[in-house]
Amino acid sequence: MKILLGVFRKDINYYVVQDNGIVLTETDPADTYLPNYASVKLRDMMINSDQSVKDGDGVFDFRYGPVTSGVGEAGIYHLYTYGERILSVSIDLSYKHRNIQNRMVGLDLKSGLKMAESICGNFAFSHSLAFSKAVESAIGVNVDSKSQRLRIIALELERIYNHLYVIYQLAQTASQKVLTSHLSYLFEESLRLNKKISGSRYLKNFNDIGGIKNFDEKTLQDLKTDVQKIVNEFKDLYEWALESGNFLDRLYSTAILKSSDAMSLGITGPTLRASGIREDLRYNDPAYENLNIPIKEEGDALSRMEVRAEEIFESQRIIFNQIENFDAEINAETTEKGFGYCESPSGTMVYKIDLESQNISDVYIATPSLFAFKGIANSLVGNIFTDFQFAVESFGVNFADAAL
Amino acid sequence: MNDFFMLIGFSEILLVIFMQWEVYVAKIIKTFSISSYAVSVFLLYLSFVQHSYLVLILAILTAVIRGFFIPNFILKRLARDPWRERESKPIMGTASSIIISLVIAIFAYVLYEATMLNFIGVLSGAIPIALVFQGAFLVISRRNAFIQLVGYMVMENAAFLFTGYLFPDLPFSVEAGTVLDLIGVVMISGIIMRMRENSPKKSDDIDELRG
């Protein structure tokens, strides 16, 4: 059960592989990588569905983006259709391409961290965390237990607000006005909670290399009640949402992604768990206890929403657990030298960093959104036009995260 | 008496038509539960009109078993989350199902008038007959096993309503036996449906069940 996440070349090819909750590099390519080897290696900014039907009677390219209402960032969806059914999909990421990996080379660690945080606002903390873990393992710094626990809490806060956002988007797309308004209120509340904890609504400038400094432990007591409040309100909303046939009908059997396809595309995170695969980096981290991460079988938009909703409940348990054991020591997870990764809200985030006299000499970044876009392209084929927005939103992706 | 029967009967028909276009199994089962309670309310009323203890017992049995126990049993047996258990590929669309079930109601009325009305003498006796046909249509037009089972139970309920209204003096042993059998069928169906969801040996020869 190995998932290929990246390929980088030093003197030979190194394969970045996720296997049962661990990310590692291999030098020996296995057959199972072959399906997505080419796309991972080339990092093409044009993502195509496997099925490619671009001409035919009445088939035209419906070009959606780069600046359109409904597409949040600059990127283009080319939907090939004859009017109703989507025949094939190409997604153009290039508008967001900023050549991050090359620009990071030569930066000092502080600026590097700053740049990593700025790659994608939604996943700012995940990027920051993966970057600093990579640097820490490269220079051999030990992070104290409290910082580790704070990082876990911040990561789960990021997860909560991202999942709330995804479900909010789905509700909005389905014109569930009341649910949308409530969720947008909860989303705003969770951002304010971030501000309260970290000083930044998107958890920026909070994490630092070597640990989290300047943190007032008293805020932790409030955190518990605040999280509880948000999650409880969400729980009620979610239960009501599941009673609404109109909402469920839009998600049910929309953009189905089978587990085997998801694995071979390199998809991780909630999307993979919604296809029935038990795979999460948190399982292998000794800092987490009694994990009960949700898994669904069907692999449709509804499953993805269910997984995300239930992960919010799980995040609450994780945060509570960390606060209760805040003073207890934990062992850090050991990784390969220069290697840092974390379970971002949408999947595995990996940084591979080489240092030369406190400056970054080489960096390789693997982000979850890139693979998820491939998943969107493939799962959209065969669905009808009005399913498009549900499919895209249910994956919880960002162009900025994918294009680098 | 007859007015009350008409009221209950028509609400039963409306409930069944609601079932015809609903796709969520949980909602259909809850609707069935309501329709069973309606039958038991009618029997309760009947027992007061006729001062009959046996009918009162039947009313209580209906409420407890058909209204409460069986729907809850089936809901517990749903293998997947209730919001997922639904008719995924209906054989007929919503619109055509409703039209067909209305046609069936009219057909049942005509059939009743042509065959039984002269002997029974009560015009509203057509309602249970229409319900039987509606239940049969639910069995035929759906693929989901739970909905088929509900369709069967709608037929049962209709037969029960028919008996309760027109022939309340039917031997009690027969009525009680009917209820026992219904429980048996539902229990066995519950087991079978669980097995259908997670059968260990996957299909090699579903095609064998043709021809």
Place this chain on the structure above:
Amino acid sequence: MDLVYILPMAASLIGALLCLVRIEKFEEIVSIIVSVCTSIFAVLILFSPNVSNYFLFLDGISKIMILTISIVYVMTVIFSTTFFKYIDEPLFQKRFYYLLLNLFAFSMFFSVSVNNFGLVWVGIEATTVTSALLVATENDESSIEATWRYIIIVSSGLVISFIANILIYSATGTLDISKLLSMNSFSALLPLGSMMALVGYGTKAGIFPMHTWLPDVHGKAPAPVSAIFSGVLLPVALYAMIRVIQFTPIEYVKTFALILGFLTVIIAASLMAVQTNYKRLFAYSTMENMGMALIGISLGGYALLGVIILILSHAFAKSSTFFLSGNLLSRYKTLKIDEVKGVAGRMPITAYTLLFSSMAITGMPPFGTFFGEIMIIFVLLSAVHIGWVLLLMAFLALAFISMNFKVGKMLFSDSEGDNMERKRVGTIIPVIDTILSLAIVFFIPLISKVIK
């Protein structure tokens, strides 16, 4: 003493309860003892006078039904003891299999002995409940699907007969069979009720148009279960139809039954010609025999004697063929007629028993079925135009040819491989059954006397 009449029911019920005891092989021994006892009781009942009281109603027909059920029950239990090991990953433990089998027998005894037509309905519906899980014993997707079709189609069909019962009750004011048989006034609702009853019980008896569950269930149930279904369950439903016809002295209801029977024979015979699966082939043959029996029931008189002989003889012969189909399946691991080759060379006893029993179920002389069918056709000749009789006989001939040709192809094609005959019980039981279906011929005078 009336007690003897309820002994078969009591014995099978006690047997069912004893199956709950957790002792190795205990359930098999208990079931064999119990089923043999019921056969002895059935013979005792056969020679006891008719009875009609508040609860029970047994005349000649019921007695012969009880005898048939008990003998097929014995055979099924004994054959099951050797067959259960061929089911990989059964649905439940052996104890529950025998528990359900005994309950199933109980519900059949109940159906044919009670005096209340409403309770007959209850009993027949109970046979569905007790037998459904037996069909699913093999626990694979298609057998579960077949079981589901069985439950939903048969239960829905029986709702029709439930309404029919109500109509009969409103027309006559009673549901007691003894009173129904001797009544002389009824309202005009009776024919409608009777016809609905025929359709409803016809579902269970595999009568057109509600027969669709029958080939699926017989094709997928384990061999002993198919045998007891075909041998006695369907005749129990026919028993209810016999009663309906008996207490409805109206000509067009009988004609309706005649037409149903006729259509059943035609459909079954035509479908037999295109079958590629031997268990389904035997299933359609059962349907054909039930259709013949319904024709006989609708005619009454001597034809009814023919029906009883047909049912008895068919029960033994058909259970034999299904047992043998189990032997074939356990050795060849396929249900396809084309893939079973050279049985005569590799399983000689099975092969020759199957040859004779398949002749028996298609009405070849000198088996009992032949005499039964001859009596029915003889009465039919005086009832309808000869052209119809010839048409019916043409379809019987079609059934005969397709059955024996296909069985012959399985038996006498080129053989390859060693002898793989089943030992002892697996072959003795079908042989006994086939001999019984032949021996019926010598008991025709006795049967005729009992029915009178």
